[in-house]
Amino acid sequence: MDHDSITKNQTTERYLLRELTETESDAFEEHYFDCQECAERVRCGTELMEYGREVAREGRFTPIVPVPPQPNYWTPALRVGMLAVMLGVGFAVYQKIHVSAPVQQAALQDVFIHLEAAKGPSANAQVIGRNQRPVLSFAIPAWAASADAVSYRAVLVLPSGKSLYRQITAHEAEDQIDWPIDRDGLTSGLYSVTVRSLGRDGAELKGNIPTFLFTLELQK
Numbered sequence: 001m002d003h004d005s006i007t008k009n010q011t012t013e014r015y016l017l018r019e020l021t022e023t024e025s026d027a028f029e030e031h032y033f034d035c036q037e038c039a040e041r042v043r044c045g046t047e048l049m050e051y052g053r054e055v056a057r058e059g060r061f062t063p064i065v066p067v068p069p070q071p072n073y074w075t076p077a078l079r080v081g082m083l084a085v086m087l088g089v090g091f092a093v094y095q096k097i098h099v100s101a102p103v104q105q106a107a108l109q110d111v112f113i114h115l116e117a118a119k120g121p122s123a124n125a126q127v128i129g130r131n132q133r134p135v136l137s138f139a140i141p142a143w144a145a146s147a148d149a150v151s152y153r154a155v156l157v158l159p160s161g162k163s164l165y166r167q168i169t170a171h172e173a174e175d176q177i178d179w180p181i182d183r184d185g186l187t188s189g190l191y192s193v194t195v196r197s198l199g200r201d202g203a204e205l206k207g208n209i210p211t212f213l214f215t216l217e218l219q220k
């Protein structure tokens, strides 16, 4: 049994619906053990049929068209055609899920970098792995929190000289602030975060400006 005739004759669908003779079934099984595409269609089709049975069991299935009482309403050809359509859709979804899976697995893992304003950069650089994302975690020290401040603006200066900004509400400032940093564009080197207090009109207030210094080493 070759792959083209299997596709043309909808053998996979008929196999799943147990409509093949024993000889045909054996021949098909022999083929799909070595054919990745057919094996995936069988796996996907089995899941699809199990899902269908589950839905029917739970009564979640509401027929759009009233189904006539005759038990043989679905002729074999109709059933095969129907499964072929479902399998086509299911297979596309299946492939999409499986193709996107490695991307999901490679989701960035957060590395919290606890910053302290009183201290300078640590002698040891914080190493950020390829699949890690730095999250700056800091609190605005009491000595820097102005009573007039309506909000704060944190400025992260990268080794390249580029700056990233983050607005912090007075409410957020009462707690530890976690600032996830997009890994793209980051390089190894010295970073600084300064936090400025902003008044009602958005203008910077005079006072102590806490600065946090730290060093990152980004693994390629």
Ligand SMILES: [Zn+2]
Pocket (backbone or CB within 6 Å): 002, 003, 006, 031, 032, 035, 036, 037, 038, 039
């Ligand atoms: Zn095949």
